[in-house]
Amino acid sequence: MPPTPPSIERPQRWDAAFDPAMTEADVERLLAIPPFSQMAPENFPKRTPLREILRHDTSIRRYRQGEIITRQGDYGTSAFLILSGTTRVVLKPDLAPALLGRQAPVKKGILRTLAQLWGGRRPPESFQRAQLRPNAGVGARQNENQEVHVFLQDLPRVLDQHRTEEMAAGDFFGEIAALSRMPRTSTIFAASDTAELLEIRWQGLRDLMRADDQLRQHINRIYRERALASYLRATPLFRYLTKEQLDQVAAQIEFATYGDYDWSGEYKRLAQSGGGRPEKEPVIVQEGDYPNGVVLLRAGFARVSQKFGQGERTLNYIGAGQLFGLDEIAHNFQQPQAPVNLQYSLRGIGYTHLLIVPTNVMEQIVLPSLPKSELPPLLSPAAETRPAPPAGPVPSGARDRIGADTLEFLTANRFFNGTATMVIDLDRCTRCDDCVRACAATHDNNPRFLRHGPTSGRLMIANACMHCADPVCMIGCPTGAIHRESFAGQVVINPTTCIGCKACANNCPYDAIRMVDVRDPRGEFMVGEDHKPISKATKCDLCVENHGGPACQRACPHGALERINLNDLTALADWMQR
Amino acid sequence: MSEQLPAPGFDAQSYERPNQGWICGHAGEGKPCRLGPDHRGRCCATAECTPVLEIKPGETKGRWRCTRSGGVCESGPRPDGSCCRPIARCSPVPTLRTRRGQLTRAVVAATVALLLIGLGGSWRGTFINSGALSTPHSSAAFALLHSGTNQANQTCTACHPAGARGPSDLVATAWAATPGPFQLGQLARARPGEPTALDASCQKCHPNHRLHQPSVVRDLSCSFCHAEHRGTGPMAAPTDAHCTICHGDAGVMAAAAIKGASLPPASESALAAGSMPSSALKRTETATDSRTATGFTQVIHSFAQDHPEFRVHTDKLVDPDTLKFNHARHLTSETIPQLPGGRKLDCNSCHQPDVAGSYFRRINFERHCQVCHSLQFDPETPALTLPHGNPALVSAFLHSLPRQYADLAARSGITRTAEQNQFAQEKLQRWQTRVATGETFEQRVFFSTATTGPSVQVGSVIGATHPPYPGCAYCHEVQAGAQGQPEITKPILLDRWLVHGAFNHAKHSGVACLKCHSAATSQATADVILPTKDSCVTCHSPRGGVVDSCATCHGYHRKDTK
Amino acid sequence: MNRFRRQFFLGSFLLLVASVLAIMIHCRWSRQLPHYAYLTGWVLLVAMFLLALYNARKRLPFLPLGHSETWAQLHIYAGFFTVVLFLIHLNFRLPTGWFEGTLAWLYALVTGSGIAGLLLSRVLPRRLATRGGEVIYEKIPALRHALRETAEALALGGETPSPTIAEFYVRQLSGFLAGPRNFWPHLLDSRRPLNALLSELEDLRRFLNESEQATLDKLTQVVRQKDGLDYHHALQTTLKLWLFVHLPLTYSLMICSVLHVVLVFAFAGGAR
Incomplete structure (x- = not known):
C-alpha cells in the first residue's frame, strides 16, 4: 500500500478570525x-x-x-x-x-540563523506542519492577546x-x-x-x-x-497659508480619480495587447491647453509626456506628492501679458488619485503667499530648448543620465511602482547566481525570485517583488495573509493564513508572486482534505527576518545587483553611473 | 520570432533553483518532473500523485482518491492504491557547480595522496629537499659515512633528526622547535646568528672547529653564515653582514674586549700559517704583544670606513733583518750592471712568486744574489770566487789559497802540475805585493766594507760586469768571535708581515709593484715597505669599485685544530 | 568620479602603498631578522587564509558579514598584495626543491587563474549584454531542445514537407542543433560560423517555392536563436570554468602550505 500523503486542513476565508475572542x-x-x-x-x-x-x-x-x-x-x-x-x-x-x-x-535569532547552514538539504518548498497550522506561533501577528500596547509616557x-x-x-x-x-x-x-x-x-x-x-x-x-x-498641511506649496486661507483652498479643491482601483488586471490586458504606450492612457491634462489648475498627485502615478513626431515621448513620471502645472500658472501669474499654455501632457498610469487646485485659487491665495524667491522661474516657450520637466522624482538631468529608452522602458512596464526593485546591471553581472543562492539560503533553501526579467540596455529588472508603493497584490486577499510589515513596510505573506487562492499572484502586474505546492520535510507534497495539493503564495520578503538586509544585494560580488527605490529615479541614475 | 534568444518559459508554480546541485534528467527535454532529485542527486520520481484512502463514515474499505496536481486524472488510482501514471525515472544531471565540488574533492584527495606518496616512500629525501646540497654534503663519501649507502638523498638524518620521522612525529617535532611555529614573538625578537639545534649536527663532523677568537662573546650558529641547500658547488661565502653583526656592534666589541682582557695573551693566536712569532720583531718602541684596553679590534663596518691602519704602520715596526740591502739602489742606480741576457734588474728579478702565486719565494743567495754578487775577491782573477754560506769554509778557502789557484788553473786547461803550481805561485806573489800579511788579507775579506781607499784593493774589480766585493761585511753583519774568528749573524728573512689577513699578489699582477711598495725610495733594510690601508682603499672601497668585503682578506675560523 | 572608478583608484593606491611599504620593510629587516622568512611566511599564510575566507562568506549569505562586493574587492586587491608577499617570502628567488617548487606553482596557478577570472568577469558580461538576450544557464539545454523540435517540425513535419529543406536539415542543421557548437568562435567573438550557415541557408532559397521560402525564413530565425544560445552557453560556461582551476587548487595550496609549515619547523629547527 502506498504511503498516505501528508494532509492538513485547507485554510478558509474565516479560518483565522480577526479576533477569536469575539462573542x-x-x-x-x-x-x-x-x-x-x-x-x-x-x-x-x-x-x-x-x-x-x-x-x-x-x-x-x-x-x-x-x-x-x-x-x-x-x-x-x-x-x-x-x-x-x-x-x-x-x-x-x-x-x-x-x-x-x-x-x-522580529529578526531571526542566533539559533535560527545558524540553522540555515544546513538548509541546503531541505527539499524544495518544504514546511514544518506546525508552520502551516492556523494560529500557530507565526499567526500571532494578528492575535490580539499578544499585542503590545504602547502608551505615551x-x-x-x-x-x-x-x-x-x-x-x-x-x-x-x-x-x-x-x-x-x-x-x-x-x-x-x-x-x-x-x-x-x-x-x-x-x-x-x-x-x-x-x-x-x-x-x-x-x-x-x-x-x-x-x-x-x-x-x-504637509504640502510645501501651502506652508505660508494661514488656517483660514487653507480652509478656503480646501473648500475649492477638486478631486479626480483616473484608472481603476484594481488596475493590475487592466494593465495585464494592456501589456498583452502590446500596450503601455502613452496614447492609450487616460489624459489628465493635455499639452497646449490652458492650465486650469495645479495638479497634486495624491496616490498612484502619472506620466509626463511631450509630443514628439507622431507620438509622444515620456519625459518623466510623477508619483504621490508631486505637482504638475505650477510652472505655467506661476508664469502666467507673473507675466499676465505673455501667458503660456501647458508645456506637457499628464496621463494617469493605472490608478491615479489627484487633487486639482484651480487657477484662480492659485492666483488669489496661494501664489501671493509665496516669497519671490520661491516662485518657479519664468518659462520661455519660444526658445528652442524646452524647459526641464517639472520637478518630479526625476530631477533635471536624470532623464539624460538614465537615458530616454530606459525611462520609457521603466514607465511602460510600470516599474516606477517599486520601492525595492531588483535592478541588475548586465554589464557587471557574471550570471553566477550567488544572489539566488543567497536568497535560497535565507529562505529555507527556496529562492524567492527569478534572476530573469525584462531588459533594457544593460539594465535588467529581475522578477522579484518590488515592494510597490501601490501594492495591488494586497487587494483581494481574503484572509489578509499578504500584508505590510508595520515598521518598514515590506509586503510579506504569512504562509500560515495563505489559502492559496492565487488572488495576489493574479493581481501582481509583474508576476512576482509564485504559487508553489508545499511539501513536508520529507519532500512529499502536502494535500488538503479535498485531496488537492496545498499551494501557497510566495515572493521576496526583502529578508525582513534576516540580519543585514536583502541577502541578494549583499551577496553580489560585483555590485551588479541592487534593490532600488524606483519611486525616485535619482537613486537609479546614481547607481547606473556608479 | 525576432528575438535574440527563445523565450525562456518559466513555470509559474516554481522558481529556478540554481541553489540545487542536481537537475532532473528530463529537464534537458524541457519536461522536468515535479518532484526533482534530492540534494544527493538521487531521482525521487515515483508517480504523478500519491493517492489517499478516503473512508467515509459507515464504510469499511474506503476509496482511493487521486491527489494529482493540476486536476484528477481520468483513470484514477489503481485498486491497490498506487497511482496509475508512474513518472519515468531519470539520471539527475549535476550542475556545473556540483561538478566543481566533485573536482575539488578529487583534487584534495589527489593532493593528500600525492603528498603521502611523496613523504612516505624513498622519494622523500628528494621530494622535500628544499634545494641541492653543496658538493661536500652531497658527495658519495658523505652518504656512505652517514647512511651506509651511496644515495645522497638518504642522508637527511645526518643533519635533520626529523628526517626519519613519521607524520605525527613530524608535527610533534615542528611543534617542539625552538622557537616554535606559534612563538611569533620569539621569531620576531630573536637575535641574528643564535645557535640552533641544527648546529649540533654540524659539529658531529666538524668537531673542535673553533669558531673565532676566544674573546668572542657569543657563539654564532653555523647556518648563520653557511647556507646549505643553495645548490651544488661550495657553500656560498659569508658576507660582510655576517661579520658586522658583531664587529659593527660597539656593545659586542666592548664585551669581547673585556672578555679578551681576561684571557692569556698567547690564546690570541695568529690565524695564518708561516708567520714569524712576533717576538722575533725588533721594535723601535717598547711595544709589547699585550692587547690595548679596547682590544685589538674596534668597531668595523667596512674596510674603507673604519678599518684601522695596519699595525705594521701604527706600531712603526721595522724589519729586523741584519743583511744590508738598499732597494732604491738596486732599482734605480745607474751603475747597476745589466743581468746576463741584457735584462735590467727589477722587482721580479729577485721576488719570484711561490707556487700558488699569492706570495713570494724566500730570497736566496744562490738564486737571487749570486748572479751579480759572485764573491770574486781577486780583481785579477775574477774566475775564482769565495764560497758562501759558512765563515769557516771561507777561512779554510783562504788558508788553502795556493791549492785553489792551482785548481783554477787545472779547470782553465793547464794540465801539467808544474805549470799549475807556477800559476798559483805567481798569483800569490801578486797578493803579497798588495797585502801585508795573510792575516790582514783574511781580515779584509771578512770585515771590509770599503769600496774606495786602500782596502778597495781587496775584491774590487773596477769596470767589471760584477759589482765589487769589498768584504762579507758589505752585506752581512760580521762580528769577531770569542777566538777572534769571524762570525756572520744569520739573516732574518720574514715571509709575511700582515699575518692576520690574506693577500694574493697574483690577483694584483695588473698593478705595478711600486704603486704599493715604496721600494724605489727605500734605502734602509729596516724599512717595511708595505702599503698603508689608504693605498688599499684606493681600489678596495665602494668608490674604487673593487671588492672590499671582510672575507677578501680575513678568514673566520681558527686553523689551529687543537 | 563614479564609484567603480573611485574603488579602482583607491584599491590600486592602497595596493601600491602596501606593496611599497612591504618592500621597504623587506629591505630594512630581511637581513636584520634571523627568522625573517618564517615571519613573512606566516604573514603570507594568514593572507592566503583570509583570501580563502571569501569562500566561507559566500556560503554564509544569511549572516550580516558585510557586502560580498566589499569582500570581492578586498579579495582582489589583497590577492594582488599576496603576490608581493609571495615574492618577498621567496626573497625574489626561484624555489629549488621539488615540494617548494610545487608549492610555488600552485600559488602561481591559483593567482593566475584568479587574475584570469577577474578579467573574464569584467569583459564577458559586457559582451553578453551587448549581444542582447538573456538566458539562465541551466535552462539552455531545455531551450536548445525546444529549438530543435521547432526546427524539426519546420523541416521534416508540416503538411507538405519540402525535400530540399529536409535534405538540408539532415545534412547541415541537425548536427548544429544537437548540442552546443562553436565554443571557441563565440568566445573569440567571431561570427564566421553563423555567417557561413546563414549564407548556406540563403543559397538554398533559389531552389524553393514561396511557401518553402517562408519555412526557410523561420528556420533561419531558429538558427539565429540557436547561435545566440550557443553564444550565451560559451560565455557563461567560461565565466564559470575558471573557478574549476581557482577553487580546487586553492584547497591544494592550503594543504601544501600547512605541510610546508610543518616541514620547515620540523627540519630547519629554527635555522635560517
Whole structure:
C-alpha cells in the first residue's frame, strides 16, 4: 500500500478570525448601535453576511488613556470606529519616533540563523506542519492577546507641545490607510481611560462598504476631508497659508480619480495587447491647453509626456506628492501679458488619485503667499530648448543620465511602482547566481525570485517583488495573509493564513508572486482534505527576518545587483553611473 | 520570432533553483518532473500523485482518491492504491557547480595522496629537499659515512633528526622547535646568528672547529653564515653582514674586549700559517704583544670606513733583518750592471712568486744574489770566487789559497802540475805585493766594507760586469768571535708581515709593484715597505669599485685544530 | 568620479602603498631578522587564509558579514598584495626543491587563474549584454531542445514537407542543433560560423517555392536563436570554468602550505 500523503486542513476565508475572542454577545451589541443598526442585512451577499463580517473581521479593543492606537507612518490594514470614550489625533508637530515605541520587526535569532547552514538539504518548498497550522506561533501577528500596547509616557507634555484634535464615539478613522494602502497619516491615542474601539480589518470594511451605501458615502466624505486636511498641511506649496486661507483652498479643491482601483488586471490586458504606450492612457491634462489648475498627485502615478513626431515621448513620471502645472500658472501669474499654455501632457498610469487646485485659487491665495524667491522661474516657450520637466522624482538631468529608452522602458512596464526593485546591471553581472543562492539560503533553501526579467540596455529588472508603493497584490486577499510589515513596510505573506487562492499572484502586474505546492520535510507534497495539493503564495520578503538586509544585494560580488527605490529615479541614475 | 534568444518559459508554480546541485534528467527535454532529485542527486520520481484512502463514515474499505496536481486524472488510482501514471525515472544531471565540488574533492584527495606518496616512500629525501646540497654534503663519501649507502638523498638524518620521522612525529617535532611555529614573538625578537639545534649536527663532523677568537662573546650558529641547500658547488661565502653583526656592534666589541682582557695573551693566536712569532720583531718602541684596553679590534663596518691602519704602520715596526740591502739602489742606480741576457734588474728579478702565486719565494743567495754578487775577491782573477754560506769554509778557502789557484788553473786547461803550481805561485806573489800579511788579507775579506781607499784593493774589480766585493761585511753583519774568528749573524728573512689577513699578489699582477711598495725610495733594510690601508682603499672601497668585503682578506675560523 | 572608478583608484593606491611599504620593510629587516622568512611566511599564510575566507562568506549569505562586493574587492586587491608577499617570502628567488617548487606553482596557478577570472568577469558580461538576450544557464539545454523540435517540425513535419529543406536539415542543421557548437568562435567573438550557415541557408532559397521560402525564413530565425544560445552557453560556461582551476587548487595550496609549515619547523629547527 502506498504511503498516505501528508494532509492538513485547507485554510478558509474565516479560518483565522480577526479576533477569536469575539462573542455572539459582542456581535449583538454591535448590531444594536449605529452605523450597524442602520444597515440592512438583506443587502449583504450570502457568503458574507453582516453578522459574520462583524464576527470575523472586527475586534473590540480597549485602550487606557495615553495608549497609542495608530501610529503615523505605519502601514495599517484596518480602520477604527470609536464605540465609547474619546481619542485624540496628533496634528502638529509629529511625535518623535521614540515616543511611538517603534521597534524593529522580529529578526531571526542566533539559533535560527545558524540553522540555515544546513538548509541546503531541505527539499524544495518544504514546511514544518506546525508552520502551516492556523494560529500557530507565526499567526500571532494578528492575535490580539499578544499585542503590545504602547502608551505615551508624558501625556500632559504631549498635549502641551502638540496640537491635537478630539474624536468621539461614532467617529471613524484609519480608513485612509486601510483602504488606500497608504501609511497612516497620523498618530491617534486614547484620550479617556476607557476608550473602546472597534477595529475593522480592511477586508471587512470593504465588504461593509460594498453592501451599505450610507456607510460608503459617509466614509468617502470623512476620508476625503481627513485626507485633504492632513495632506494640504504637509504640502510645501501651502506652508505660508494661514488656517483660514487653507480652509478656503480646501473648500475649492477638486478631486479626480483616473484608472481603476484594481488596475493590475487592466494593465495585464494592456501589456498583452502590446500596450503601455502613452496614447492609450487616460489624459489628465493635455499639452497646449490652458492650465486650469495645479495638479497634486495624491496616490498612484502619472506620466509626463511631450509630443514628439507622431507620438509622444515620456519625459518623466510623477508619483504621490508631486505637482504638475505650477510652472505655467506661476508664469502666467507673473507675466499676465505673455501667458503660456501647458508645456506637457499628464496621463494617469493605472490608478491615479489627484487633487486639482484651480487657477484662480492659485492666483488669489496661494501664489501671493509665496516669497519671490520661491516662485518657479519664468518659462520661455519660444526658445528652442524646452524647459526641464517639472520637478518630479526625476530631477533635471536624470532623464539624460538614465537615458530616454530606459525611462520609457521603466514607465511602460510600470516599474516606477517599486520601492525595492531588483535592478541588475548586465554589464557587471557574471550570471553566477550567488544572489539566488543567497536568497535560497535565507529562505529555507527556496529562492524567492527569478534572476530573469525584462531588459533594457544593460539594465535588467529581475522578477522579484518590488515592494510597490501601490501594492495591488494586497487587494483581494481574503484572509489578509499578504500584508505590510508595520515598521518598514515590506509586503510579506504569512504562509500560515495563505489559502492559496492565487488572488495576489493574479493581481501582481509583474508576476512576482509564485504559487508553489508545499511539501513536508520529507519532500512529499502536502494535500488538503479535498485531496488537492496545498499551494501557497510566495515572493521576496526583502529578508525582513534576516540580519543585514536583502541577502541578494549583499551577496553580489560585483555590485551588479541592487534593490532600488524606483519611486525616485535619482537613486537609479546614481547607481547606473556608479 | 525576432528575438535574440527563445523565450525562456518559466513555470509559474516554481522558481529556478540554481541553489540545487542536481537537475532532473528530463529537464534537458524541457519536461522536468515535479518532484526533482534530492540534494544527493538521487531521482525521487515515483508517480504523478500519491493517492489517499478516503473512508467515509459507515464504510469499511474506503476509496482511493487521486491527489494529482493540476486536476484528477481520468483513470484514477489503481485498486491497490498506487497511482496509475508512474513518472519515468531519470539520471539527475549535476550542475556545473556540483561538478566543481566533485573536482575539488578529487583534487584534495589527489593532493593528500600525492603528498603521502611523496613523504612516505624513498622519494622523500628528494621530494622535500628544499634545494641541492653543496658538493661536500652531497658527495658519495658523505652518504656512505652517514647512511651506509651511496644515495645522497638518504642522508637527511645526518643533519635533520626529523628526517626519519613519521607524520605525527613530524608535527610533534615542528611543534617542539625552538622557537616554535606559534612563538611569533620569539621569531620576531630573536637575535641574528643564535645557535640552533641544527648546529649540533654540524659539529658531529666538524668537531673542535673553533669558531673565532676566544674573546668572542657569543657563539654564532653555523647556518648563520653557511647556507646549505643553495645548490651544488661550495657553500656560498659569508658576507660582510655576517661579520658586522658583531664587529659593527660597539656593545659586542666592548664585551669581547673585556672578555679578551681576561684571557692569556698567547690564546690570541695568529690565524695564518708561516708567520714569524712576533717576538722575533725588533721594535723601535717598547711595544709589547699585550692587547690595548679596547682590544685589538674596534668597531668595523667596512674596510674603507673604519678599518684601522695596519699595525705594521701604527706600531712603526721595522724589519729586523741584519743583511744590508738598499732597494732604491738596486732599482734605480745607474751603475747597476745589466743581468746576463741584457735584462735590467727589477722587482721580479729577485721576488719570484711561490707556487700558488699569492706570495713570494724566500730570497736566496744562490738564486737571487749570486748572479751579480759572485764573491770574486781577486780583481785579477775574477774566475775564482769565495764560497758562501759558512765563515769557516771561507777561512779554510783562504788558508788553502795556493791549492785553489792551482785548481783554477787545472779547470782553465793547464794540465801539467808544474805549470799549475807556477800559476798559483805567481798569483800569490801578486797578493803579497798588495797585502801585508795573510792575516790582514783574511781580515779584509771578512770585515771590509770599503769600496774606495786602500782596502778597495781587496775584491774590487773596477769596470767589471760584477759589482765589487769589498768584504762579507758589505752585506752581512760580521762580528769577531770569542777566538777572534769571524762570525756572520744569520739573516732574518720574514715571509709575511700582515699575518692576520690574506693577500694574493697574483690577483694584483695588473698593478705595478711600486704603486704599493715604496721600494724605489727605500734605502734602509729596516724599512717595511708595505702599503698603508689608504693605498688599499684606493681600489678596495665602494668608490674604487673593487671588492672590499671582510672575507677578501680575513678568514673566520681558527686553523689551529687543537 | 563614479564609484567603480573611485574603488579602482583607491584599491590600486592602497595596493601600491602596501606593496611599497612591504618592500621597504623587506629591505630594512630581511637581513636584520634571523627568522625573517618564517615571519613573512606566516604573514603570507594568514593572507592566503583570509583570501580563502571569501569562500566561507559566500556560503554564509544569511549572516550580516558585510557586502560580498566589499569582500570581492578586498579579495582582489589583497590577492594582488599576496603576490608581493609571495615574492618577498621567496626573497625574489626561484624555489629549488621539488615540494617548494610545487608549492610555488600552485600559488602561481591559483593567482593566475584568479587574475584570469577577474578579467573574464569584467569583459564577458559586457559582451553578453551587448549581444542582447538573456538566458539562465541551466535552462539552455531545455531551450536548445525546444529549438530543435521547432526546427524539426519546420523541416521534416508540416503538411507538405519540402525535400530540399529536409535534405538540408539532415545534412547541415541537425548536427548544429544537437548540442552546443562553436565554443571557441563565440568566445573569440567571431561570427564566421553563423555567417557561413546563414549564407548556406540563403543559397538554398533559389531552389524553393514561396511557401518553402517562408519555412526557410523561420528556420533561419531558429538558427539565429540557436547561435545566440550557443553564444550565451560559451560565455557563461567560461565565466564559470575558471573557478574549476581557482577553487580546487586553492584547497591544494592550503594543504601544501600547512605541510610546508610543518616541514620547515620540523627540519630547519629554527635555522635560517
